[in-house]
Structure formats: C-alpha cells, structure tokens
Amino acid sequence: MQKKTRSLSFLSLFVSALLSFGICFASRAKASDRRISVAACTVGGFSTTCPFIDETAFLASAVTVLNANYGTAGSYSARACVNFWNTTGSACGTAGSSGGTGQVTIPTSSIWSTANTNHFKYISVDANSSFQGIFAHRP
C-alpha cells in the first residue's frame, strides 16, 4: 500500500514536471526568418550596406543562416559588421563569397557573437544592380 502511494506520488511529480516543461517551451518563440529588402539598404557606388534590426525577438547572436541574394549569378562577396556603440569605429567578420552563384553565405559566428551584443549590426555587400536583399534565419 505504502509502495503504491510512493509510486503514485512519484508519477504525479513526473507528470507535473513534464507539464511545466511543456508550458515553458510552448511559450518560447519559434524559429523565424527575416528578409531585408534592398529598399532598406544604402546603395553606394561600390558597396551597399543593409541594417540588421538586432532586437530581443530576433537577436543577431542567434542568427544561424545569413545570406545576400542577387538576381543574377556572379562573383559577389558580403560580410557581417558592427559599428561600435561607445566609440567611433567598426569591425567586420570574414567575407563570404557567392562562388559564381547568386547567393552569398555570410559568416556571423564571431562578429555577431554575444561578445558584441551592445554594438550595432549591419551587413556590407558588393554593390550590384541585381542585389535583392538579405535573408536571416534563427532557430
């Protein structure tokens, strides 16, 4: 009888833990995508810079996929950068290359890491009339 009671209490503990776990994770935001049109970018003669809205719901440090898209295949490059919030200066990560396609995969891991949380993020891409915009994904 005592054994049965103990089993029941353990079962209720397990079920409540499972429910709490489910509720906590259900309230978390799902994976999402963001598309930044060229219309939001500053188009220069030789380079174009696009802003990245680094907000709580879509933190730059959580971005796992970042790419620049061009309408025509070609050799393009792009890189993720930050403007320092507390002094005049900037830093950029390594550049990604399209390798003859219309899409550049941009590395973000180090430059948009949590170490640079406070700085303002943006993307620098090769200027080209076929540039369409930026795609970002976070899990």
Next chain:
Amino acid sequence: MSFGASSVLKHALQVGVGVVGGALGAAWLSPHEKVSLAAPPNQVTMNASAIAAEVEARLNQRYALASSQAVVARQTAAEATSALPAPDEPPELSREQSKQLLLREFARDLNAHAADARDPNWARPAESSISEGLMAAHDRNFEVVSVDCKTSTCVATLRWKTRKDAEAGSARAAETVLQPNCESKILLHDVGARENVDSPFEEKLFLNCVAARAE
C-alpha cells in the same frame, strides 16, 4: 551571554544528531544496502558474544556507509551552491568605461601583433595583396601608409585628410574585402591636446587572419 552560547550548542547538537540520524536512516532504508542483522540459517547456534561482535561489525559497516553518503551529500550541496550566480554581480559598465575597455582590447591586439614573429613566406604576399586591395577600394577617402603582416595578423596604417574624414570613411576601410580573408577592426583614437582637428589623421586597421591561414 552564556545562555546564548549554550543555546547555540544545544541547537548544533540537535542538528548534528539529526544529520547522523538521517544518514543512518537513509543507510537503513537504502535499497542497494544488502547488510542484514538477521542471522543466516547456518549460524543460528552462535553464542551471545559472537552475536554481539557480529552486530557491532554490521553497525560499523552501516556507519561507514552512512558517512560516505553524508560526504557525497555535502559535495553535491557544495557543487549546487557554486553553480548559483554570485551575489555581487559586477555592475554594467558606463559608456566611457566600456569605451576604455574596447580601446584597451584594440591596443592589446596591436601589441600582440607587434610582438609576434614574422613568417616571411606568408607575410610578404599578404602585405602586397592587402595594400592593393585597400587602394583598389574605389570609394575610399584614405591613403595607405603601410601594411605590416606577421604570422597570422596584419596592421594597415591609413591616413585621412582630417579626423572628420576618418569618421566618415573608417567603416569603409573595415568593410573592404581583402585577400587574405581576414576579420577587420578599426577604432579611431581621440584627438589629443597637441593634435589639430583639421590636420591629417592616421589610424591602424587591425586584420586577424587566423581563420584564413587555417584554411
């Protein structure tokens, strides 16, 4: 005063008895603990002193087990305590403090570069390529004074007509895609008391090429 001390002692004793009792109880109830005071069937004829010795031996065995469980419990509690955030978290840095931190990091990068050994097989072609790449940045507003590479880092010294020009064009210098494919960083130093705001302004562009060298 003496009443307070004796009261504390009393409570400490109560706690101690509770802990030992709890540990012994846990040992007694522990499912993996197989020691039993019930004598095996072939030893029912043991005399009283032998039984007393056996009981004492088994109690000692239980005490040892309870002690080891208490040690594990203390270790677990200590680990759990150390995992908690420190009560005195450092306060958030002010704008000026974080700026100084950033400038110190930049100075450390430049010092590490200066102290690094030079690999001429990598440094020479890297210097030429970086210099050409910076000068080929069509919308640049800076001059390339020098480029110095070591083993996996490079520093390009750039010059602008004024600090204002540097403020407008330093980001372009950092954004320029170069070969080797390095991370870039530039921070403009504050104009010192002896410097004229309208005089030519020089700053260093730091290039970290560790990833490029690893490829």
